Amino acid sequence: MASTEWLEYILLHYRWVVVVFFLLPASLCFDVYYYTRSWIIFKLNSAPEHHEIRVKDVQRQVREWNINSEAVPMCTARPGWQSISFREAAYKKAFHKIQINMVDILEIDTDEMTVRCEPLVTMGQLTHTLTELGWTIPVVPEMDDLTIGGLVMGTGIETSSHKMGLFQHICVAYELVVADGSVLMCSETENRDLFYSVPWSYGTLGFLTAVKIKIIPAQRFVRVEYKPCYSLDDIVKTFTQETTKVEGNQFVEGVMYSLHSGVVMTANMCTAAHPGQLNKIGRWYKPWFFKHVETYLINHETGVEYFPLRDYYHRHTRSIFWEIQIYPIWLCPFKLPANPGMLHPLNGEEAVFIDIGTYGKPGVPSYEPTHTTRRIEKFVRKHKGFQMMYADSYMTREEYREMFDHSLYDKMRKKLHCERAFPEVYDKVNRKARI
Template sequence: MGQVTTLLLPLGWTLPIVPELDDLTVGGLIMGTGVETSSHKYGLIQHVCESYELVLPDGTLTKCSRTENPDLFYAVPWSYGTLGFLVAAEIRIIPSKPYVRIKYHPAQSADEMTQLFIKESMKTRENDFVEALAFSDESGVVMTANFCDVFESGKLNRIGHWYKPWFFKHVEDKLKNDQSSVEYIPLRDYYHRHTRSIFWELQDIIPFGNNPIFRLLVGWLMPPKISLLKLTQGKTVKRLYEEHHVVQDMMLPIKHLSKCLKVFHDEIKLYPLWLCPFYLPKEPGMLAPPGDEGEMYVDVGAYGEPRTLHFNNVKTIRQLEKATKDFNGFQMLYADSYMTREEFREMFDHSLYDKVRKSLPLCDEAMPAIYDKVHKEIKE
């Protein structure tokens, strides 16, 4: 994503959906999922894709779109590389502007935050971007933003500079001030606002990382590459990380947000929580809203060390999975999944996926099924 924005923004264009972290790849976002604060307007990353090119299990290079090989086109998203190797994607682009005008709306109660967040998420014409950070079970900040060409004097915040506070800490200060405020951020800085602190994961890795002196002297080295961190993990560190750390995104109808937040609080008491709305249209594929029409959903992201005394990684994730399934939601599969095969197939619509796998020569022999690739115990 970092390379894409570096290329497109100087030309006055952008992708409709630009997930935050620089190192996220186009292929990973399509085969997995990609969501961003503009998703209430555009949906997930697959919904702005026009076509894919894949090398299939038998070595055939195939193109698919909504009109050409449509079954394959709709089966690719969330297939996690189990139908073939994605080698090219055609994605829509839209005009961009150099800045965003962002408004911070502090909320001092759960009801105020969820109601405001839902209200702003439904304003698909008025708001180009919508996001919220919940800092406790009773407080948070809802943010709305729009493209703009100019900024007001004294209100430009180049949040992407290495010496600037981490974005989530900057937002937390807005909550403490308890007053709505407006500022302007360069568009690329806004897109990658969570990169320098890896959302808020870096505070567990480098607790003093947001110290002004640290930021000034070595902030330009941040963040460390996630792939490098994983590569250099020893067995003990990896075990401790798995037993005392949560990285999960649960996606559910936005009407269930209040209930979902209560479940997250009861099970993990982990804050901040990232709230990002997205529209889920009624289309073929793994994800489908329960009704006959599209529906507004929300991604609830939990990243860090839980604060509940009874935390048990497997049991707790199972509880979150059950709640998500009860809410007609979906679990992002980049993270640990402990669902049974039957539960997994109930959560995700496999009808088209199974049909496509059967139609592709050598697919069953060469490629694992999604469940076998993402389930925690099986992939280990």
């Protein structure tokens, strides 16, 4: 067996050894440094001043690229190990790298009910800062290390998305350095076409330098209800009923453990927890959340628990990508407004979609990733759905353009002279572009 095969075997079958003895200690040290630095900068209120300096540095780098008539496109210099994806961007080896060291929360405006962040602020960093002040954002994708920039340029979803939409729908303004080195602000009222073109563009229209996001009042706990289901019809009925409720149900998700069994969960923020029902699921000794949820299915019982707010937000973080298997499958409903841009609901009217998340690799000898994924992609295109592009995609360029509306995106690429400066989005997200 080749050395690479041995390494793959160890990572697949003994991942816990690598995680427990190497990744967790390293992650803890990095987080302690990162959060301490962020807290000091925020308390000193020096982030806005530093931000202007950093933006000018990005402008300088882009203008130097223009002066030197570089033949290769630009991309950020962020290393692959800092990405949440399990693939590394192959294009970074050949592209001209722009350093963007922007990791600070710039301003919290409780009158306007917004927070302004730099693109490398993480979900863990943002929720920690906001919840201490009694605030949060309407959509909090659950992985601690997901960045604001990645969620804007790609996408983000969470169990509040059936009411609030995707992450892009809680953003009210973007600041970018574009191909000529100038800075552009965009919102619904300023550079509107650019505002709607940025989401799903994966850094192919410019370098994101700041984002303004809506905030809402936070409460201390989240009350979670578990509803096990034992047939596909029951799952569909329960999931639909809970998703379409007008009142209540701030959060809705489902976890499928087989084709005919799963648990539907609904949740709401609250100010107090009942004695004996508080579950600090984020503690290191607690079971992985999806394994905890499964106990309600196995025991044939409904249940109610209370989570600390941040524990709820990041309940899936420790079990990222589950285990190496198909089940469980994550179900998350989300509202898709009829806005311009890459995504459009059917008939041009607001609609509810379901995100179906599978994590890991099927443990069957006949599994062939390219053929299987292309069959799924074909099915999704036929039914006017779309793929989350942080996953592997084997679509051709034409198929990708069939799935995503490029009309506004192409217009902005031409207007901002992006053809030489940045690759097309397809060239950054297709499987061949990722190692």
